[in-house]
Amino acid sequence: MAKYTLDKLRSTLIRLEDTIIFALIERAQFAYNASIYQKGALEFKGATGELSFLEYFLWETEKVHAKVRRYTSPDEYAFTSPLPDPILPPLEFDKFLAPNDINVNHKIMDIYLKELVPHICSQQEGDDRNYGSSVTRDIEALQALSKRIHYGKFIAESKFRSxxxxxxxxxxxxxxxxxxxxxxxxxxxxxxxxRLRRKALVYGQTLDEEQEGKNIHLRIPVELVVDLYKQWVIPLTKEVEIEYLIQRGQQFAANNDQQTEGFKDE
Structure with missing residues (x-):
């Protein structure tokens, strides 16, 4: 399939870099607001004590997205369950990926809460009571990270076929x-x-200096974006790719017994 060449797949990953950086910049404008991440710490209608405000808001958001068939797409992965069935008729997607059950959203959530948000909001510590705005930006960042990391399956499939x-x-x-x-x-x-270092510098500027690139008032630390990819996004993407390739190779062997006989010994 021509549209799944490595070059075209990587162009999608490059576009997702922009989405992730802007999502982090948008979250950085609000305070940390620790209570939205702690179960039972925030009183709100519908609260049960079992979910934090972020978890509750994310679940409600994904319920709506599920109804419009977001999670029937092979490059979208939900964080929550159970979710309702789509209200729209199903779409036919290209059958490029092999069947698999790989979902690392629990790891993405853990990294986001422990490693990213505290640093993103380091200049806006405390509580500004912008809870709805904060979790809306959190969800945008989480969904973008999830899509980028799980998109590794498409890269893995392309490499497998080669x-x-x-x-x-x-x-x-x-x-x-x-x-x-x-x-x-x-x-x-x-x-x-x-490329991420350059993008973070350019996108993060407030443009209140005369010369581009010399702005000292960045809306998000450049190294935070680079470290995010270096320490978390790239390793997690590789984890997804490796697990996908193991499942893919084993399925391929099972479906092609005669062709793969003796592979282990070569």
Missing amino acids: NPKEYTQLALIEDREKIDELLTNKAVERKVLE
Whole structure:
């Protein structure tokens, strides 16, 4: 399928970089508002004590999105459940990905709450009572991160199709380290981090200085964006890709017994 070449898939990842950076910038304008992340810390209509305000708001948001079939798309993954069935008729999507059950949203949520929000809002500590605005921006950031990280499945599938024999060999013995080596393109990763640093600098400026690039009033720390990708987004994407390739290779072997016989021993 021509639209799933690595170049075209990477163009989608580049576009998602912009979405993520702007989502983080939007969240940074509000205070940390710790109570929205703590179960039972905030009184609101519908509160049960079992969900934080963010969890409640996210679930209600995903219920609406599920009704308009958002999570029937192969590049969208919900954080919450159960969700209602779509009210719109189903769409036919390209059958590019193999069946899989990989969802790392619980890890994305954990990283976001523990590692990102406290740093994003470091200049706006405390409580400004903008709870609805804060969680709305949180949800936008979480959904963008989830889409970007799970999009690794498309990259993995494209790479699998270019080298099914070797990936299947490694999948059959679940050699995650070798799959990682086969997947990794250090040059591409360096370009991603360099591009993110430039984008964060440009997008984060308030443009109140005469010369572009010399603004000292950034709306989000540049290194925060770079570290987000270096420490979390890229490793989590690789985790998704590796697990997908293991499932993909094992499925491929099971469906092509005669063709893959002896792969382990070669």
